[in-house]
Amino acid sequence: MMFLAAFVYFLGDLYWQLYLIFFGETPYYSHIPYLSWYASYLFLILLIVGMRGDSRIKVLHPLMLVIPLFTVGMAIFFMQRGDYISNIICAVIMSILMFRATEGLMMAKKEGLENTRLLYITILALCVTEYASWVFSSFWTEDSISNPYFWADSVLSIIFLLFPFSLRKAVNR
Amino acid sequence: MNYIENIFVCLVAPLLITIVWTRGKTRRMMSFLILGMLSCLLSSYVSTFIATSQGADQLAASLEFAPFVEEVMKLIPVVFYLMVYGPELSDAADGTLMVAVGFATFENVCFLVGNGADSIWHLLIRGFGTATVHVVCALFIALGIYRLWDSEWLRFAGGLALLAVAITFHGIFNILVSQPGVVGIIGYIIPLFTILFTAFFARHLFTQTIERERQ
Numbered sequence: 001m002m003f004l005a006a007f008v009y010f011l012g013d014l015y016w017q018l019y020l021i022f023f024g025e026t027p028y029y030s031h032i033p034y035l036s037w038y039a040s041y042l043f044l045i046l047l048i049v050g051m052r053g054d055s056r057i058k059v060l061h062p063l064m065l066v067i068p069l070f071t072v073g074m075a076i077f078f079m080q081r082g083d084y085i086s087n088i089i090c091a092v093i094m095s096i097l098m099f100r101a102t103e104g105l106m107m108a109k110k111e112g113l114e115n116t117r118l119l120y121i122t123i124l125a126l127c128v129t130e131y132a133s134w135v136f137s138s139f140w141t142e143d144s145i146s147n148p149y150f151w152a153d154s155v156l157s158i159i160f161l162l163f164p165f166s167l168r169k170a171v172n173r
Numbered sequence: 174m175n176y177i178e179n180i181f182v183c184l185v186a187p188l189l190i191t192i193v194w195t196r197g198k199t200r201r202m203m204s205f206l207i208l209g210m211l212s213c214l215l216s217s218y219v220s221t222f223i224a225t226s227q228g229a230d231q232l233a234a235s236l237e238f239a240p241f242v243e244e245v246m247k248l249i250p251v252v253f254y255l256m257v258y259g260p261e262l263s264d265a266a267d268g269t270l271m272v273a274v275g276f277a278t279f280e281n282v283c284f285l286v287g288n289g290a291d292s293i294w295h296l297l298i299r300g301f302g303t304a305t306v307h308v309v310c311a312l313f314i315a316l317g318i319y320r321l322w323d324s325e326w327l328r329f330a331g332g333l334a335l336l337a338v339a340i341t342f343h344g345i346f347n348i349l350v351s352q353p354g355v356v357g358i359i360g361y362i363i364p365l366f367t368i369l370f371t372a373f374f375a376r377h378l379f380t381q382t383i384e385r386e387r388q
Contacts, residue, residue: 011338029238039336043331
């Protein structure tokens with residue numbers, strides 16, 4: 001699942017970059033790259049479900065309700081700049097991913113799965129960095145090193161490099 | 174005008190006769206072949222409709238709408254077969270590949286009719302490249318059927334995610350082959366390398382499920 005998550009994320013990036021290189025602009029009509037990025041998050045959700053061996057939600061801490069509030073708030077913010085459907089889909093998928101990762105982090109000690117903590121932290125870091133990069137790209141558009149979007153994108157690359165390490169730690173119990 | 178409907182009728186006629194005289198798996202695979210050709214025909218209508226309604230030109234339709242429409246249209250017969258008939262997973266996966274083969278075959282025939290058959294090298298590259306990309310995309314879906322169909326929770330989410338993989342791969346292929354020269358040739362060759370790469374891992378990817386079916 002981890003390989004598929006990274007692979008489909010890479011495919012989405014590759015489509016975007018190739019379109020930009022050959023046609024000098026980002027795709028206008030297409031949601032193909034967005035579809036692949038959402039698929040990447042779906043694979044991460046499937047990874048978490050597979051790690052825990054159960055698709056049922058076992059804990060509902062009040063703090064976890066902040067997650068849907070955050071993702072819905074972000075979706076409303078981005079709907080001012082983009083279309084409604086893709087932002088709704090993104091909010092739903094990210095809510096589920098962050099919710100399951102937070103739940104896994106909270107239940108790790110109780111279920112005797114302390115090794116999986118780093119994996120859940122990495123997934124949550126991915127989600128937070130993604131939102132940060134989307135917000136930065138809404139306000140900063142210049143092509144310079146001072147654009148915080150580049151820094152967020154660099155952090156995202158480091159997070160992807162951490163994934164194999166955190167997954168190996170999680171499966172070696 | 175290509176008269177693709179007429180081409181469809183001409184190609185499908187002998188296959189329909191074959192279906193009458195065959196039984197079992199042969200009949201099913203012939204049916205999937207026909208459904209693949211029908212998917213190709215319908216995909217052209219749907220892509221054209223969406224592109225026209227969005228005000229997009231032919232290039233944008235090919236790069237941004239066609240991958241999505243074609244992969245979804247290829248998936249519909251297989252999902253219907255799985256949901257209604259509940260077949261063995263290996264049968265459904267073979268059906269997925271046959272739909273892709275039918276799709277690619279019809280697409281290549283329409284290309285021949287529209288562009289002629291004079292350049293053998295160009296046709297070799299285009300023929301194998303286009304066929305392979307459809308088969309590679311079908312392999313992604315077949316992988317989902319093999320590994321995820323048993324679990325209700327996984328089959329939906331995993332199926333969608335693998336469909337996205339197929340759509341994006343197809344989209345990248347369309348971008349590359351739309352370019353002239355070496356880039357276009359590289360675009361046609363990439364699916365061939367992908368399928369060779371997949372062949373090495375096919376046994377590992379599919380064996381576990383085959384063994385589970387045998388138990």
